[in-house]
Amino acid sequence: MSAPLGYIGIGLMGLPMTRRLLAAGRTVTVWNRTTEKTAPALADGAILGDGPAGVARAADIVCLCLTDTRAVEAAVFGPGGVAEGGAAGKILVDFSSIAPDDTVRFRQRLLDECGMEWVDAPVSGGVPGAEQGTLAIMAGGEASAVEAVRETVMLMAARFTHMGPSGAGQTAKLCNQVIVGCTMAVLAEATRLAEDAGVDAARLPEALAGGFADSIPLQLFVPRMVAGQHEPPLGHGHTMLKDLDNVRTLARETGTPLPMTSLAAETFRLLLARGGNDALEIYKLSARKRLD
Template sequence: MKIGFIGLGVMGRPMAGHLIAGGHELFVHRVKPVSQHLVDAGANPVDSAREAAAAADVVILMVPDTPDVEAVLFGPDGVAEGIKSGSLVIDMSSISPVATKTFAARLAEKGVDYLDAPVSGGEVGAKNAALTIMVGGSEAAFERALPLFQLMGKNITRVGGVGDGQTAKVANQIIVGLTIEAVAEAMLFAKQAGADPAKVREALMGGFASSRILELHGERMVKRTFDPGFRIRLHRKDLALALDAARALEVALPNTAATAQLMNAALALGDGDKDHSALIRTLETMAGASAD
C-alpha cells in the first residue's frame, strides 16, 4: 500500500520501519535526523500532511494528543486538504473518544473511512512489532487495515465502532497508571522499612502480586532507569481523558483522580519527561525519603 505516516516520535519511528520492511511505500512528514534512517530505507519525505495524504491510499497518525490530531487532519496543509475519496485514515494516537467520533464524521463527508487504533506496549512493543492494538471502526475498514496492524502488533482487537478503540485505550491507561502507582508505593514501603526493594520485587514476582508492570517498571524503579519509554506527561494526559469522560458519564473514578494528581506533582517536580515508572520519585519526595 501507499501510506502517509505522520508522527515519527519514539513510537512512530519503529512502527513506520516495520511497514517499510513489510514492503509498503511510505510518505513521511517532518523528517528529523533521528528519523533519517527511514528515508534511507526507502520512505519518501514530503513537506506537509496534505502532500502525504495526496500521495497515499492510507494515512496513519501517531501524534501526542487530541489537538495534534485535529491540526494534522484539519489544519492548514492538513490531511483533509489532500486526501482522496475512498482513502482510509488510521489514528493510532491516544486521544479523546468524543473528538474521535467528530473527526470521523467530518472525514466521512469526504468519502474517507476512519479507524481509531490506539496502542499499548510502549517503545519496547513498538520496536518488537508486539503492540496491542485496540481498534474502533467498521468491519470493512478493519479488514482493510489488518495486514498493516499485523506488521506492528500481535494482540489486535476490533472493539466496536468509531471511538471504541480510544475508550479501550483509556481503560488500559487507568489500569497501567494505577498499577504503576501501586508498585511504586510497595517499593517505597519496602525501602523505608529497611528491606531490599530488589529482593522484595523478586519475591513478589513469584506470587499473586506478579504483573508485567512489577516485572518491567518495578525493575526500572529498583535500577533507577527512568529514560522514557512512555513519559509521565503523556500518561497524565490519558488520565485526564478518563476523568473528562467520567465527568460526562457521571461516573466516579477516585483512584484514577488520585493518580492523576500524583502525576501533576511529578510534573511540578520536573519529572514530566521521565518514564512513568519515575512516579516513585514523587512518592519518595512526599515521604522525605532519599531518592537517586
C-alpha cells in the first residue's frame, strides 16, 4: 500500500477518485491535458507530473480515466506517453470505457514496448460513487496484475471483480451500459407519462421504492428529470452513446441481437443532435424538457 501512484485524467471521475487516494495517505502524481483541472487535486496534496511519461516514471501503479479510445491511445503511446516512462513491474489500470478489442491490442503493445502490464478496469457508479468510494469496478487482465492493484483500487470502490483476461472488464462494462442506457430511456418515458397524466412524477421514487421497478437510477435520476436539473453534471450523453455504439459493434461481431439497446442508442443520438453533448440530454424526454 506504500507504492507511489499516478492518475492521468482529472475530470468528473478522475478528481474524486484521486481525492480518495490522497485521503488514504497515498502519494499521487497527476496529469491532465488541461492543466487547470488538476488544481483541486494539487491543493489536496497531489504532485503535478511532467506529462504521462513523467507520471509513469514516478509511479508503480498508473491510473487512467479518459474519454475514449483516441484519448487513451494518445496518453499511453503518443509522444511523451506512458509507454516512454513505463517499465517492467509497473501496472497501468485503465478506468476508461473503451472497446474490448482495443484494450487487448493496447495491453499487448504496452507489454511489448516497455514490459508494463495493463489492467482494464472500467467503473460503474458515476460521480456519486467516485466521491463516496462505492464504485463497482470490472477488471480484465492477468490475475497477478489484478491482485497486485486490488488494495489500491479498493480505496475507490466497493467491488472489484476480476472478469477474465484482457478485455473482459470492458465487455462487462458494455453489459452494464446495456442495462443503464435502456433504463435511462425508460425512466424518462415513465416520468413524462406521469406528468402528462396529471400525476406528480417527483413522488415516483418514493412510491416505487422496494418494488420490482426500484433501482439506483430511479432514485437518482427521476428527481433530476422532473426538475430539469443538469448541474452538477453526473455524466455526458456523448459518453453513453459512445458506449452503446461499442456495444452494438461487439453485438455484430458476436451475432447477438440487441433490439432494445439499438433503440436506446438511436434515442441518445437523436437527443444529442438536437440538444448538444454537454449533459445527459435524455432528460429532454421528461415532461418539463420535451422535444417538440
